Amino acid sequence: MADLPNFSDGPDRCGGCRWWQSDRSALGDEDHIGLCLHEELAHFQLQVSSDSGCNRFEPAPVTAGHRAFPAGP
Numbered sequence: 001m002a003d004l005p006n007f008s009d010g011p012d013r014c015g016g017c018r019w020w021q022s023d024r025s026a027l028g029d030e031d032h033i034g035l036c037l038h039e040e041l042a043h044f045q046l047q048v049s050s051d052s053g054c055n056r057f058e059p060a061p062v063t064a065g066h067r068a069f070p071a072g073p
Helices: none
Strands: 033-036 047-049
Touching: none
Parallel strands: none
Antiparallel strands: 033 047
16 A cells, blocks of 8 residues: 555645635635645545645645735634
8 A cells, every 4th residue: 555645734735735726815713615626636626625635735836915824823
């Protein structure tokens, strides 16, 4: 069996992935649901939480004036 990545901690989660699409205006302290738009997975219309993760993760581009991750407590 192949080794699977560990997503128990760290920023490598769907909420920080370039393929994850959600209503960014709704970001806050709680987990949000969005769509995975990865070209190999988009036809499944996967709805995943910002706290999910997979082996297709690619960091989302950071634009000026936009935080890559919601602020913590």
